[in-house]
Amino acid sequence: MNTKHEITNRYDVLIVGFGPAGAVAASMFGQRGHSVLVIDRMTGIYEKPRAIAIDHEILRHFDNMGIAEDVLPFVAPFTASQHYGAQGQLIRRIDMVPEPYPLGYTPSMVFTQPPVEQVLRRHADSLDTVTIELGTELIDLTDTGHEVVATLRSSEGEVRNVAAKYAIGCDGASSTVRQLAGIVLEDLVFDEPWLVVDVQVHDAALEKLPQTSAQFCNPARPTSFIIGPKNHRRWEIMLLPGEDGREMENPENVWQLLSPWLAPEDGDLWRAASYRFHALVAHDWRRGRVIIAGDAAHQQPPFIGQGMCQGLRDVSNLVWRLDRILKGQSSDALLESYTTERKRHVRTLTGKIKAIGQMICERDPSVAAERDARILSEGGGQPPTITRQEIVPPIEEGLIGAEGAPGRGLLFPQPAILAYGETVLLDRVIGHDWRLLLDGRKVSSDDAQALAQTAQGITVCTIAAAGSADVSDGVMHEKDGVLANWFDRHGTIAALVRPDHYVFAGAADIPTLRQHLDDLQTRLA
Incomplete structure (x- = not known):
């Protein structure tokens, strides 16, 4: 800890990272009356889309926060997803459960991240007990046993110490909080290079594209296609051995990859970014008074669009526990089940996502043909239909009733x-x-x-x-x-x-x- 600087302020909670998870956490704590400092080393919102999918559980939390109506203009229903096999044949559908919807909202949705993130930040900023400092970097973190002391550096180079009863790292995959706390990641064994491309498609070209979202399980080049809100369309394209991710981001290479669907005059290239799709989970999600959530705690392949949802599940799981602890209603031991619940949930869901991803990513033509035949056989010779909600698991252990209690760990409906x-x-x-x-x-x-x-x-x-x-x-x-x-x-x-x-x-x-x-x-x- 940097002892040269006196503690300038004390808070109930310090949140590092003002992305979606950090913003929602700040609002949830602020609405419960707790003093919050949230910092981010960036000074603004990333102006291009990254996350694209949310579900009814997350919109329910947004409604509980009082912001659902502000978010909905930037949201659209997730279309059914068609999976096409090695020969271009339909082999499976992923759809939504029918109405009446169990939580009162469309179960699966797509959204445009920058304006939604703006809504989340604006809501946090409206709360009297929430202080937001952008352009501020965490450089040290010490748990004294009764509080956490954080050393911060402003964009002007000013260094100071603040203290909080708890610190929460919502600071992304390269989390400084996780590193300072000495928390290590477990490798769940998935590592694939992909190119993610977002296009604002011109009206006249929309009819050239698939009318549902799609997974093209083609061994030559596995590709995902997602219909976003309005004219936003996304392709997730597997990169092949020998292809350099940064080189493939160049517009001429991007349009070559999109040539089966679009030409450059058909739309405006919004974003092209190469990624390695990982499957990782933190060994511990808490060290004393330091806690992590969101991408700081886990990363998973994007094949059913649960990345941001998982981060917001972390936050909703954590906030009510810390609220009780800060109010003296429960002991600090209530936090023990946070790691238990969320880590198990992430591991189970990641296992399902990996299985879907491995099916999509199959590069061996003969194995892909066997895959296609097996899936069709499971549907009695017809493409089977599953729902995205069947893929998301319940809470399997933690603060839930005894084994055998009916409904334990399930997400409860909202009539x-x-x-x-x-x-x-x-x-x-x-x-x-x-x-x-x-x-x-x-x-x-x-x-x-x-x-x-x-x-x-x-x-x-x-x-x-x-x-x-x-x-x-x-x-x-x-x-x-x-x-x-x-x-x-x-x-x-x-x-x-x-x-x-x-x-x-x-x-x-x-x-x-x-x-x-x-x-x-x-x-x-």
């Missing part, structure tokens, strides 16, 4: 609620802290009242089916049966739901539900 002649999503009605949702078809009003008296610090809500005559206090009526179907599917009468919308546990009867409540209170303390 549309009928209220005063309007349709409103559930979170907007009851909030998004700890919640106990009861099946109004099976739980009596007396039991609901008794549970509400004992479930300290938990919002208790009974959901009745549309058309139900039950008008008891605290009973809400859902519009489409989304929650009733969930209760039936899992054989439960209730679900205990965390602030990040994952199920702690479901219960098939009242005595079991009380056991889960007791278990939760013990573990939170």
Whole structure:
């Protein structure tokens, strides 16, 4: 630690990195009343697109933050993705689950990153307890045991020390926070060179392109095609042995690669960037009072567009834990399950993404032909359809109920609620802290009242089916049966739901539900 400089300010949380994960973390802490300093060595937003996909879980968090309406103008539904085999034949589809959508939003979406990132930053900046310092670099970090002291250098060269109760590194794949904390990355064994190309396609040329997103699983040159918002189209093109990534970024080489679809006069080249698609995960996500999230904690291939989603899942998982700790409601031990949950989730999802990537990236024509035949056989001779939501796993271990508890670790649905002649999503009605949702078809009003008296610090809500005559206090009526179907599917009468919308546990009867409540209170303390 640089001891020449006195500590100039103290905060609850220091966030290093003001990309999407850092901006969302700053807003979530600020909305909970915590003092936050967020720094970034850059002075502005990168003006070209990088991430392109989000999903309904992330938009739900944006809605909880109060910014969904500001984000939606830059978002569009993710079209179905068609996978084409070695001979150009359709071998598989990846689509969305049908309506009514389980979380109330289109399950898979594409977005334009720069304006969305601007919305995220503007929201963080609007909060009184959030301080933002751009053009500021972290150069040292020391955990004293009761706080973290950070040495910062401004763009003018001024060096000073600040302190925070916790420091969070959201500072990307080359994270300074991770390096200073001595956290190492585990290699999940995926390393492929790709070129990512973004084009603003002219209106007249749009009809020349596929009308859905596509994976061209061609051994000669595996390629992904993604339909972004409006005229934005993206190609992810595998580079072949001997091709230099920087050289392939040159416009003449890019247009040569795009020649099966477009000519230079058909659009404006927005970005061409070569990458190595990696699969990495941090061994530890926390060292004392220093924590990492987002690309600082993991990197994964982009084949189902979950990179930014995973970073925001990290943040939503972390913030409610630190909120309780900072408010004295839970001990520091609550952070132990952060690494457990998120690392397992990342490893499981990365394994699935790797399998998809290895299928797409197959370069051996005979093996590719066998792959195509196998996939078609699995569909009974027809191209099978899977949904992106089937690919994203639940929480498998951590702060969830005992093994065998129905629904444990699943992302909980959000039904549309009928209220005063309007349709409103559930979170907007009851909030998004700890919640106990009861099946109004099976739980009596007396039991609901008794549970509400004992479930300290938990919002208790009974959901009745549309058309139900039950008008008891605290009973809400859902519009489409989304929650009733969930209760039936899992054989439960209730679900205990965390602030990040994952199920702690479901219960098939009242005595079991009380056991889960007791278990939760013990573990939170």
